[in-house]
Amino acid sequence: MPLKTQIVMAPRSLRRELDDDDELLQYFSTVYLKDMVLDLKTATPLPPVIEPHIRRSRALLHAARSLSIAHIHRFEPDCIKRSMKDYLRALAALRNEFGQEVIEKHRSTHDALHRLLLGALLLAVLHAWYDDSSRDCGLVHLRGAAATLDLLLTSTVYGSWSMIWEDFLIGCVVSLDMLYSFLIPARHPLPHSPSLIQHLKQDCWRSGAHMNPICGLATPLALLVSQAGRYYRSVVDLRRRDPDKERELERSLLQWKPLDADDKPFHVQTADGYRVCGLLMFHQARQVVGARPPPVAHPGLQAAKAHQLILFAMAILRDTLPILPQPNFEAPLLLIVGSEIEKEDRAGRALIETRFADLIASTYRRGHRIAAKFMRDYWQLRDGGRDVTWLEVLVEKGLSLNLA
Helix, strand or coil, rough: CCCCCCCCCCCCCHHCCCHHHHHHHHHHHHHHHCCCCEEEECEEECCHHHHHHHHHHHHHHHHHHHHHHHCCCCCCCCHHHHHHHHHHHHHHHHHHHHHHHHHHHHCCCCCHHHHHHHHHHHHHHHHHHHHCCCCCCCHHHHHHHHHHHHHHHHCCCCCHHHHHHHHHHHHHHHHHHHHHHHHHHCCCCCCCCCCHHHHCCHHHHEEEECCCCCCCCCHHHHHHHHHEEEEHHHHHHHHHHCHHHHHHHHHHHHHHCCEEECCCHHHHHHHHHEEEHHHHHHHHHHCCCCCCCCCCHHHHHHHHHHHHHHHHHHHHHHHCCCCCCHHHHHHHHHHHHHCCCCCCCHHHHHHHHHHHHHHHHCCCHHHHHHHHHHHHHHHHHHHHHCCEEEEEEEEHHHCCCCCC
């Protein structure tokens, strides 16, 4: 879950053996959630909203402890064992709370569903941090979050404050879903909830006057990119294309436009980055070896369109700050765009390498380091003459590249 726009580490003098719940929760609120807000319009701080939920849930307490311990020590190996204990306790507690709140009661309160959803999102983050193998993306947590969100969306809405909190959670789930989209196997699909699709059709979700703190004004666009990622993965897994579906989703990506966003150029540019990722994944799906039916369009025309998308994406990367507002999205952007850069374009590859280095220096995330290495290995394969897409190589190697 991209609950963090940029990791702000504790000074080394503070990296001691914090163990008391109050100390760790204080760190979680003041450092891990530093500067995060529930709503951009009101700038309501996020910690006071989350803290009551943590106090009422053992799952959230242990998840917050685990996140804080790992974060304090910059994910150093020595702290992982201690942090992992709380992760496992959080996982066990969440299963127990789900049984009590959903299975036994048959009808859960919004408050309980909020806690369960937040727990699933935090566990997804922790799973990404602790996966040494890079082969288990922890889809179970996304499936749990998606199912819980569907329960929320199909239940009665109680009031404006609840809606603001739920909008924040929706942004978290959609962003996480986008990061996972190309990791979802075709034989074990995770279709989007009709309730979520319908909910995001409201104009407020693409309005500069109603900015989501996680996805900005592009939450519906992120959902379309998720569908592109799922489609790309299905073509890799099944070697079967659906040209009608491609055209429909491409049309939706191209036609999507923000509202009331003339004074939000940076957020519009980030949304364009989302769009480029989706369109390039369709281009890459058409290049999958052995996929049927083969593309009808002339290869030269496809290559020209892809080249324009790459130039546009590279302009975004050159013109924006070293780290995008959503760094968890920047890693797949670098991967999807970088895979298209030929060896002759030394400046382009250097920019991708530099952005990966900036990202790693900012987040200390293992997944970002693995993604950067994978990109270099993929370039070496392509330079050696192998005609294969990056996602084919990822699946071939059994990697997950969990970037949550």
